[in-house]
Amino acid sequence: MKERIVILGAGESGTGAALLAKAKGYDVFVSDQGQIKEKYKAELKQHGIAFEEGLHTEDQILNASLIIKSPGIPEKAEIIKKVKYAHISIIDEIEFAYRYIGDSKIAAITGTNGKTTTTLLTYHLMKSAGMSVALAGNVGFSMARQVAQQKFDWYVLEMSSFQLDGTETFKPDIGILLNITPDHLDRYEYNMQNYVNSKFQLIENMEPQQHFIYYADDAVIATDLKTRAVVPQEVAVSLNPASGVPVRFDGEKMTFDIAGKRFSIAQSETTLKGPHNLINTMASVSAAVLAGVEVEAIKEGLKTFKNAPHRLxxxxxxxxxxxxxxxxxxxxxxxxxxxxxxxxxxxxxxxxxxxxxxxxxxxxxxxxxxxxxxxxxxxxxxxxxxxxxxxxxxxxxxxxxxxxxxxxxxxxxxxxxxxxxxxxxxxxxxxxxxxxxxxxxxxxxxxxxxxxx
Structure with a gap:
């Protein structure tokens, strides 16, 4: 008998997870308490995946061996409480997709602000250099959908704290943490440390050969790092010329001393403005270097980048x-x-x-x-x-x-x-x-x- 996977929520994330689960031979059922968009319903029907909308039928859900939930469904939702009471494992779509990537690699970006720009720029620098790379997470198509449909060498993911909360074995080869400021605290019992822990879930499983890029001037990150054992190799990014860290803004240019390469880039050589985009750019460039992109290709890519709309x-x-x-x-x-x-x-x-x-x-x-x-x-x-x-x-x-x-x-x-x-x-x-x-x-x-x- 096939193992049963139930997916809660049928947006891009849930539908992608359903397609991957079906492709891997599971018995799949999708349940959404709201109305499912027509395009996702059509896909589910096309692939012979059973679904319901407008309710959660407990008999159909609580017989699963694994639940994949939309990151938007809070832990305190009634159906989640019942799933936990039944001792059924609950994960996120990204954790599920991660289990099927084989030898592909991941660059994952999180932070309260700047995630999307940094993710898009990292993807652009790798893609424009000719790498086999997919864009996923909070931007683009879901990771699960892309794993189901095609193999890529790299996945560049924008990850929210909600998505990180749903991971268990997930470990990126390159993890980027941009900043942590109070946000979504209603999901974290109004306890800032809970939110901080959620962000640091990014590096929880990382190994010594992997890389953790972070903004060293962020007070919350800096304080937390003093009490946390960090296993991956640290790459600190700073706007302080006197910081002495490997990637910093020297007052005139962004300077890099990373992976045996030393070079500098002026912000005027990029399409992005403002000090926050110096941080985003230094993080993205560092990730691209660590992923194997040549410096000249990075400099070319920085000239052609177009940011997502609605951001300066x-x-x-x-x-x-x-x-x-x-x-x-x-x-x-x-x-x-x-x-x-x-x-x-x-x-x-x-x-x-x-x-x-x-x-x-x-x-x-x-x-x-x-x-x-x-x-x-x-x-x-x-x-x-x-x-x-x-x-x-x-x-x-x-x-x-x-x-x-x-x-x-x-x-x-x-x-x-x-x-x-x-x-x-x-x-x-x-x-x-x-x-x-x-x-x-x-x-x-x-x-x-x-x-x-």
Missing amino acids: EPVGTIKGIEFVNDSKATNVDSVVYALGSYDKPLVWIAGGIDKGNDYNLIKEDVKKKVKVLICLGKDNEKLKKAFGGVVPEIQETQSVPELVRMALKAGREGDVVLLSPACASFDLFRNYEDRGDQFRKAVAELKKEIEGK
């Missing part, structure tokens, strides 16, 4: 004023990075659903750089209270086309209009992508109207 994305220039979409900045830490990326006067657009922000973290930068704050949200009182008297002028709107006109009127040639909201988007938008897309579209339409192009 230039979306147009009108009357000499640059409009930048940083809609992905849904917390204050992300806005710190955004403000640090520009020396020009800013018209700053912020607002939405506040996630318990401490605006004191950015008050000094805002005071120095922001000439006008435009609040885009249903309730802007906290923002107005925080920055009244700090910013010379505060305006507000709930309309994106009006917002863009207000910003153009407030700016002067050489200024930057920066959408970096510090808040979630759900009061006025479907998600941060929708917010950024609407902003990009409104800028393009206003530009066309003014310039007639």
